[in-house]
Amino acid sequence: MSSHFSIIESSAVPLPMENVDTDQIIPARFLKAVSRENFGENLFRDWRFDKSGNPIADFVLNDGRYSGEILLAGKNFGCGSSREHAAWALKDYGFKVVVSSFFADIFKNNALNNHLLPVQVSDDFLDSLLQAVQNQKDTPIKVDLENQTIQLLSTGAQESFEINAYKKMCLLQGLDDLDYLLALTPEIQEFEEKRVL
Amino acid sequence: MTSTPKTPKTTFDKIWNAHIAQSKPGFPDVLYIDTHFIHEVTSPQAFQTLKDRGLEVARPQQTVATADHNVPTLNQHLPIQDALSRFQVETLIRNCEEFGLELYGLGHPNQGIVHVIGPELGITQPGSTIVCGDSHTSTHGAFGAIAFGIGTSEVGHVLATQSLLQYRPKTMKIEINGPLSPGVSSKDIILYIISRLGVSGGTGYFVEYAGDTIEALSMEARMTICNMSIEMGARGGLIAPDQHTLDYLQGRDFSPQGEDWEKASTYWLSLRSDEGAAYDKVLAIDAPAIEPMITYGTNPGMGMGISQTIPALSDIGAKELPNFQKALKYMDLKEGETLLGKAIDYVFIGSCTNSRIEDLRLVADLVKGKKKAPNIEVWIIPGSKRVEKQAQEEGLDQIFREAGFELREPGCSACLGMNEDKVPAGKYCVSTSNRNFEGRQGPGARTFLVSPLTAAAAALHGTIQDIRQLL
Numbered sequence: 001m002s003s004h005f006s007i008i009e010s011s012a013v014p015l016p017m018e019n020v021d022t023d024q025i026i027p028a029r030f031l032k033a034v035s036r037e038n039f040g041e042n043l044f045r046d047w048r049f050d051k052s053g054n055p056i057a058d059f060v061l062n063d064g065r066y067s068g069e070i071l072l073a074g075k076n077f078g079c080g081s082s083r084e085h086a087a088w089a090l091k092d093y094g095f096k097v098v099v100s101s102f103f104a105d106i107f108k109n110n111a112l113n114n115h116l117l118p119v120q121v122s123d124d125f126l127d128s129l130l131q132a133v134q135n136q137k138d139t140p141i142k143v144d145l146e147n148q149t150i151q152l153l154s155t156g157a158q159e160s161f162e163i164n165a166y167k168k169m170c171l172l173q174g175l176d177d178l179d180y181l182l183a184l185t186p187e188i189q190e191f192e193e194k195r196v197l
Numbered sequence: 198m199t200s201t202p203k204t205p206k207t208t209f210d211k212i213w214n215a216h217i218a219q220s221k222p223g224f225p226d227v228l229y230i231d232t233h234f235i236h237e238v239t240s241p242q243a244f245q246t247l248k249d250r251g252l253e254v255a256r257p258q259q260t261v262a263t264a265d266h267n268v269p270t271l272n273q274h275l276p277i278q279d280a281l282s283r284f285q286v287e288t289l290i291r292n293c294e295e296f297g298l299e300l301y302g303l304g305h306p307n308q309g310i311v312h313v314i315g316p317e318l319g320i321t322q323p324g325s326t327i328v329c330g331d332s333h334t335s336t337h338g339a340f341g342a343i344a345f346g347i348g349t350s351e352v353g354h355v356l357a358t359q360s361l362l363q364y365r366p367k368t369m370k371i372e373i374n375g376p377l378s379p380g381v382s383s384k385d386i387i388l389y390i391i392s393r394l395g396v397s398g399g400t401g402y403f404v405e406y407a408g409d410t411i412e413a414l415s416m417e418a419r420m421t422i423c424n425m426s427i428e429m430g431a432r433g434g435l436i437a438p439d440q441h442t443l444d445y446l447q448g449r450d451f452s453p454q455g456e457d458w459e460k461a462s463t464y465w466l467s468l469r470s471d472e473g474a475a476y477d478k479v480l481a482i483d484a485p486a487i488e489p490m491i492t493y494g495t496n497p498g499m500g501m502g503i504s505q506t507i508p509a510l511s512d513i514g515a516k517e518l519p520n521f522q523k524a525l526k527y528m529d530l531k532e533g534e535t536l537l538g539k540a541i542d543y544v545f546i547g548s549c550t551n552s553r554i555e556d557l558r559l560v561a562d563l564v565k566g567k568k569k570a571p572n573i574e575v576w577i578i579p580g581s582k583r584v585e586k587q588a589q590e591e592g593l594d595q596i597f598r599e600a601g602f603e604l605r606e607p608g609c610s611a612c613l614g615m616n617e618d619k620v621p622a623g624k625y626c627v628s629t630s631n632r633n634f635e636g637r638q639g640p641g642a643r644t645f646l647v648s649p650l651t652a653a654a655a656a657l658h659g660t661i662q663d664i665r666q667l668l
Contacts, residue, residue: 018520019396019496023634028615032267032281034241034288046636051622075516076397079430079496080634081613082332083239084348105366105400105432106332110348164364166224177350178246181358184219184227188360191218191229 005115005145005171008096009153011068011138014130015060020073021080022107026089028081039085040092061093065137069096072129076100078107087114097143099150101126112167113177119143119150125159128152145171205471208437209368209403212343212468216326218360225362231325233260233355234311235298237267237289238615239330243353244292254296256359261320262293262300265310266331267615270578270605273303282616296356309581309607312336312549316420317583319449323438323465328355333549333631335426338435339419340442341468343403345433366432367401367477370470372408375484380664382559383418384551384629384648386410387425388490390482392500399431402478405470406436410484416445417555424550425631428497438465489664491536492633492646494524499633503651503663507534527635528643529623536645536661540572543626544656545638546602547578548612551629551649554587560653561593563667569601570659576618577602578610602656614639627655 030042047059055062071090077100078086087110090098098111099119111118121129132139132152140153145168151158163171170176181188206214219227235243240262247254254260267282277283286303293300301307307314312333315321321337327344328334330352337344347361354361371390391398404426411419419436426434443462446452453461488502499521501507509532513521525532546552546560557579569575577597579585585607588594597604611618612630614637620626622641629652633644645661654662 016519017523018517019498021496021632021634023613023632023637027636027640028266028613031238031615032279032285034285035245036242046640051640076400076430079396080332080427080632082330082346082348084242084330084350087348102397102400104397104430106346106348106427110350113348113350164225166362177354177362178250178357180362181227181354181360182252184360185358188218188227188229188358192359195215195229 004174005117007145008069008143009140010070011066012070012072012099012129012133012141013060013066013068014072014133016072016074016130018074019076019079022078022083022086023080025078025086026083031083031085036088038092039089040094043089043093069094070141070143071095071098072126072133073098073100075102075123077103078111079104082106082110084110084114087111087116091116099126099129112171115171117143117145117171119161121150121159121161128157205474207368207470207474207476208341208405208435208468209343210474212324212326213365215324216343225364228326228361228363230328230355230359230361231259232320232327234315234327234329234334235260235262235352236311236329236331237264237285239349240292240352241285241288242349243330243356244296246353247296247357252357254298254356257297259359260298260356261315262289262298263308263311263314264289264302265607266609266613268303268608269616270608270610270618273606279617306582309583310549310552310609312420312424313553313580313584316340316416317449317581319446319452322446322452322461323442324468328361332427333424335431335433336420336424336549338423338426338433339416340446341435341438341465343433343435346427366403369399369402369404369431369478369480370476371404371406371480371482373406373410373482373484374408375410377410377484378488378665380489380650380668381487382648382650383414383421385487385490386484387422388492388497388500388646389487391425391429391497392490394429394498396428396496396498397430399426399429402431404431404434405476406434407470411436412439415555416441417553420553421550425497428631437469439469489648489651491651491661492644493528493530493536494521495527495633495635497631497633497646499524500646503537503661507532507536509533537663539625539661540659541627541645541655541661542573542624543620544573544575544652545611545620545626545628545630546649546652547576547580547610548630549580549609550631552578552580552584554584556629556649557584557588557593558591559649561596563650563653564600564602564657565596567600567657569656573656573659575602575656576605576611578605579607581607600656611638613637614642620644627652627661
């Protein structure tokens with residue numbers, strides 16, 4: 001993974017629905033691929049397209065007034081299946097950040113492993129971001145990973161967010177867990193040799 | 198002589214601590230993985246990572262593969278019709294050959310749903326760490342193991358290093374006591390818990406299920422409970438090993454034998470949570486209060502006792518209201534409605550939640566000598582080739598055929614609608630699976646999650662029934 005994550009300044013796409021599960025993000029019938037590419041085409045497939053493949057007008061991704069690299073999502077985003085294809089689909093579509101007041105565990109890990117940044121904010125701050133985007137569709141939001149802040153640029157309102165120091169380093173430096181674990185091969189072998197039962 | 202007082206530990210603590218290969222402040226723990234299951238859908242990209250980086254599988258003997266998610270459940274002896282599915286299954290075969298991994302693929306007598314075959318072969322063992330690129334890996338926690346679902350990147354990490362970087366989750370104890378009412382099974386217990394906690398009530402926690410209700414349950418019933426831990430967001434769920442666990446495992450293909458068995462079983466029994474061990478959260482459940490459960494909405498938390506009615510809009514908080522209304526619209530149901538007597542179109546008995554021999558026996562007992570309702574389709578999908586064989590040996594297949602059920606071959610099937618087994622749009626399916634998400638069983642399909650008994654009753658009547666009235 002080579003991309004270095006630092007500051008994202010972008011408009012946002014609002015999807016305030018709570019408990020969006022990974023079956024909605026990418027339905028199982030699109031998981032037959034053996035590569036990581038092109039899942040963005042089927043992101044939110046059954047909310048985005050009707051049975052004949054025509055765009056459903058009132059779904060936010062089909063609303064030309066909204067665009068950007070930031071997805072504003074309702075509470076408990078990414079629950080359900082562990083399919084990493086959900087993170088691949090969001091990333092492939094062009095999202096770099098997902099903002100929510102709560103993330104499901106496995107999705108959060110998968111997102112971080114793909115350098116898609118999950119930003120957890122308070123319910124109130126999420127509401128204020130959603131409100132601002134609804135009032136002005138292209139209002140810019142700034143996500144600063146180094147300083148762990150998310151800011152609504154029009155008003156300056158901001159909140160800091162938590163991210164584990166290790167994961168932050170991975171994103172800033174373009175590293176991943178595999179590099180880290182491979183470097184620990186001697187320690188892992190030593191553990192195997194020492195353990196009883 | 199004085200002994201040093203030890204801090205009482207939970208089962209979770211004991212297993213986690215025994216698997217930390219490295220712990221460093223500010224960094225996640227390096228958790229050693231004993232057993233890794235893989236399947237065709239979430240592994241190909243992980244193998245690709247290994248190939249791209251020129252890596253080997255670190256411990257090939259600790260990974261076991263099967264094909265389950267994307268396989269047909271009819272004519273498994275023939276080449277897979279769907280080209281993409283065939284390619285995905287063939288990719289698994291090639292990867293297992295290339296990296297030297299055991300594969301229980303189509304046609305193998307050990308093939309089946311990954312969370313069914315692990316336990317039945319004795320690969321799933323107490324005290325171990327078990328992962329798989331599938332959220333229902335929590336099933337294996339029934340044996341007193343730390344078992345959880347991972348993403349494909351992490352599948353690659355385990356293949357390459359037999360380890361994962363993990364943050365220690367918080368612990369929650371759910372204690373269930375008292376006798377279960379007739380007609381109420383372990384599926385109802387877990388649906389009840391999820392309806393109480395909601396789909397994110399367990400997020401960040403590893404759950405331990407305890408109490409005399411749990412202790413009285415068979416291993417297969419325990420697996421159903423641990424299986425659905427993820428549906429409340431929990432990292433996993435486990436039950437301390439006891440005599441039931443030992444009785445189930447003794448003599449299985451991969452269980453330790455002789456002296457090794459004695460040593461292992463003594464260790465396994467020592468994993469019980471110590472008296473006074475601390476949990477971050479404790480919840481008590483009164484088993485006699487649980488009735489047969491059914492879901493009415495589009496997530497597993499939207500469930501109720503079968504005699505209850507769908508909540509009124511006025512009972513739903515403002516934040517939850519859009520979801521609730523969207524769910525009822527999708528399901529074409531009304532607030533305040535009862536589901537009893539509701540006409541249904543399909544019944545699906547299967548999935549890693551409820552496709553084991555005990556599930557099939559429960560269904561067979563109820564439907565023996567009877568016929569399914571004429572207007573519906575009933576699919577019954579055994580969890581594995583071994584379950585299928587056992588069902589044949591017990592004559593259950595005959596009972597199902599006489600009842601007009603379609604008994605198919607093992608796989609995940611209509612639980613996730615990845616193969617051909619899809620419920621058509623707008624149709625109602627009473628299902629023993631684990632997820633009622635929009636489109637889960639096929640685009641537009643409407644799912645009611647229930648126990649095998651409630652599913653069997655629906656199959657006979659073509660409508661939703663209170664099983665207690667039929668016993």
